[in-house]
Amino acid sequence: MKHIVLILILSALSLTAAAQTASDNQTVEVTGPTLRIDLPSQYHRMQPEEFYDYMRSYDLSNGMTLNLFYRGRQMYAEVEDQGRHEIVSTASNVFVALDKQLKMTINLRGDNDASGELLMVVPAQHLANGGVIGERLMVVALH
Secondary structure, three states, X not given: OHHHHHHHHHHHHHHHHHHHHOOOOOOOXXXXXXXXXXXXXXXXXXXXXXXXXXXXEEEEOOOOEEEEEEEOOEEEEEEOOOOEEEEEXXXXXXXXXXXXXXXXXXXXXXXXXXXXXXXEEEOOEEOOOOOEEOOEEEEEEEO
């Protein structure tokens, strides 16, 4: 019995010593999902009656507004006055712009209530100091 207790104590001490000798400069990289806007090879062009419930303005978490509307037989999305983008349906509640500038998931909840997210390309910006912030993706929530 004394030998078992002694072995347990020595094991615990050796683990403690090993933990203390581990290098402090070790890093662990944690990656999240990659933000991308891809247009699938197959998509669904909704009929106006299918798209009707989605045609409205949505408030975004960044203070902007997303508008979905029809022109002729095409569906469009526009954020504020940044230009319209023709969109197609990739699932019953997921839409992607054909120019790969927008992707949205819209979960309708009742008459005028919806949730979801919008992934949009933010164009490059020129800074006052002459620098440039390149094009990037931004995710905002619909509420």
